[in-house]
Amino acid sequence: MTRIKIESIKTAIASPYWLILALGGAFFSFFALNRGGVVVFIELGAFFLLLNFITRDYTFKQIPLNLWATAAICVYLILSGYFVSSQKPHTKSMIYALHMLSVVFVIHCLNRKKIHVHTDKLIPVMLSIVVCWQFGTVYFLGRPYGTFTNPHYLSNFSILVIPLIVYYFVCSPGWYRFIFVLICIMDVGLLLHSGSRPAILSFTSASLLVLVFLTKSRLKWIGISVIFILFVMLYITNYAHIFSKISHLILNLGADERVPIWLDSLRMLKDNSFLSWVFGNGIGSFRAIYPQYVTSRFDAMVFPHFHLFELLFENGLIGAFLVFGGMLYVLVAAIRKGKNTNHKTISFLMKCMLVVFLSWLFHSNLTFPFYSKYTQYSLGFILGTLLVILEKSNGQSKEEI
DSSP: OOHHHHHHHHHHHTOHHHHHHHHHHHHHIIIIIOSTHHHHHHHHHHHHHHHHHHTTSSOGGGSOHHHHHHHHHHHHHHHHHHHTOSSOOOHHHHHHHHHHHHHHHHHHHHHTSOOOTTGGGHHHHHHHHHHHHHHHHHHTSOOTTTTSSSHHHHHHHHHHHHHHHHHHHHHOOSGGGGHHHHHHHHHHHHHHHHTOHHHHHHHHHHHHHHHHHHOOSHHHHHHHHHHHHHHHHHHHHOGGGHHHHHHHHHHTGGGSTHHHHHHHHHHHHHTOOHHHHHHOSOTTHHHHHGGGTOOSSOTTOOSOSOHHHHHHHHHHHHHHHHHHHHHHHHHHHHHHHHHHOSOHHHHHHHHHHHHHHHHHHHHHHHHSOTTSHHHHHHHHHHHHHHHHHHHHTTTOOOOOO
16 A cells, blocks of 8 residues: 555544544434434544554654643542442443543644634534523423423523623624624523522533623623623513512522532541541442432432532542542633733633633533533533643733723
């Protein structure tokens, strides 16, 4: 076989468009279809990632330290969660974490490649299609939570997409940017329709934190005004009973269903041995042991609705420290880059991604198990994107947007 043919084959199998196909397919399968196809596309992405290593189109030297740290934390959680477990480890949970790591590396590998200048337009197109898909499923097919079976799943998608739609509206040229206004209204409608109080409060809190502390231009006051007007309208109309639900939650915090679960979780942690405090009881141990401690009607719960309790019980102090320490590092680095980069577009994108990250952190913490696919797959897309933006913005100086 001639050298020209070998190079042609190498170029074909290491093409960035395979990675784009895998990431786009995973995103659409998960957030639009909510079907098992997401696993196929994530594993397809991992396969082409491996081919890029084999062809040396993507090398270990190109991987930054923060990605190695991410991989090390993930591997530690899985291995320690497997070997310390006295029950049968929950294999699905470990696979979800590996899939998350795969998404992070595929995003980074794709960022290293040269692609057509217009290919990045696929991202807002994909986001818009999925929003329209869920909107049509809810309002035209009459399914209350779109393709999902739970209001928190639908709201999880909505709060992750709204900041990015806002980014594309602000930073896109031409008249078609106003299409994103319609897409954003549809997505906000999905969020309110879901009625998920944790999602609405998480997104609002994350948005206000970024607007108040990280934004100094007129966008701060525009954003705060929009949020204020929206809540006034919800108060006047009580649309989807959102204002009533939030008021009830605030006035009856002690009666929230999570409180007795947290108390039972604390009792479980109190009975930990020294080694269990340090290394945990293994991934999947909470769902196995919790029925022995339950004192409320929530005996069917398999997670404590609080990631800290879950990680402390399943992965110990070391695992919890690594996870939250890593998240804190990414959060602080993203805040610094959002404030100090002199590239206005990157600065605004970083701030939008911070809203996404904080919204995910608050919301998933209260509604999903840490090792669930809804937590891990969302984290893969968020973390992969944040680490790429941090890498791109290195060496730039301060200029607020």
